[in-house]
Amino acid sequence: KAGVTQTPRYLIKTRGQQVTLSCSPISGHRSVSWYQQTPGQGLQFLFEYFSETQRNKGNFPGRFSGRQFSNSRSEMNVSTLELGDSALYLCASSLDGRGMGTDTQYFGPGTRLTVL
Amino acid sequence: AQKITQTQPGMFVQEKEAVTLDCTYDTSDQSYGLFWYKQPSSGEMIFLIYQGSYDEQNATEGRYSLNFQKARKSANLVISASQLGDSAMYFCAMREGDGYSGGGADGLTFGKGTHLIIQP
Numbered sequence: 001k002a003g004v005t006q007t008p009r010y011l012i013k014t015r016g017q018q019v020t021l022s023c024s025p026i027s028g029h030r031s032v033s034w035y036q037q038t039p040g041q042g043l044q045f046l047f048e049y050f051s052e053t054q055r056n057k058g059n060f061p062g063r064f065s066g067r068q069f070s071n072s073r074s075e076m077n078v079s080t081l082e083l084g085d086s087a088l089y090l091c092a093s094s095l096d097g098r099g100m101g102t103d104t105q106y107f108g109p110g111t112r113l114t115v116l
Numbered sequence: 117a118q119k120i121t122q123t124q125p126g127m128f129v130q131e132k133e134a135v136t137l138d139c140t141y142d143t144s145d146q147s148y149g150l151f152w153y154k155q156p157s158s159g160e161m162i163f164l165i166y167q168g169s170y171d172e173q174n175a176t177e178g179r180y181s182l183n184f185q186k187a188r189k190s191a192n193l194v195i196s197a198s199q200l201g202d203s204a205m206y207f208c209a210m211r212e213g214d215g216y217s218g219g220g221a222d223g224l225t226f227g228k229g230t231h232l233i234i235q236p
Contacts (some may be wrong), residue, residue, distance in 0.1 A: 033223055043207065045223030056223055088159055092224075101213070104151065105224060109163035 001027055004093050004108035012114045018079040021111045025072050025093030031055075032074040033105060034066060037088040048090075049074050050096065078113075086115045119143065120208050121225035135195040137230050139208030143193050145169075148212045151224065152182065152192040155205040156179060164206075167191060198234050205229045 005024045013019050025032050033056075034046040045058040049068035066076040070091075078085055089112075092105035129135050141150065152164040167175045175182040183192040185189045194233045195202060209224040 021161060035224070042228050043209075043226035044225075045225070048223055058223060092159060092161075101150070104166050105211075106163055107153070109158070109160045112159070 006108040023091030029093035031096035122227035137193040145212040151218045
């Protein structure tokens, strides 16, 4: 079974631009979560989508948004990019019918975003 | 207070030795899951092992075992017979909630990680 895929793998943008990252979950997985990883803040939860609805959200500004399609693929968008948005963005999928704390998340390879 | 604490920023271990990576957690939920992930320099997070809060037995997956001490809120990862390929960052993570409260379980909360280096 194919793992979680993320595109693109690398991205360079300038301040003020917007960016869209894509994530395809493991086949059969219905929940997709997004995380930001930076050297200073570590790994932080952005949001989770299930059945095309945002189910949980971390503590990030409204510039960070996402959506999920009917085939469970997900996109996240960051508008008005800032230098501090430079990070590794990781997508994770899980089987999940209920968002149980016991549901294991499997991660993709990440998208490394650099904002100049 | 930090929800996940990993007190070892870095560790050097000789090949073939056993390794214990420390993790303590803080939660008031009764239902939660504890996870360990490995992140090589390539960046991908690799799932290693899971322990549920209601599991009475310690989890094991091949060379990985999780030493779960619920009363002490401790979930240490043990790697037996370490290999050079085990060199990586290791993250302990927790997911709280049982999915019945309407909002679903929270996202994973990660510790700051331990950088493990296996020496030949």
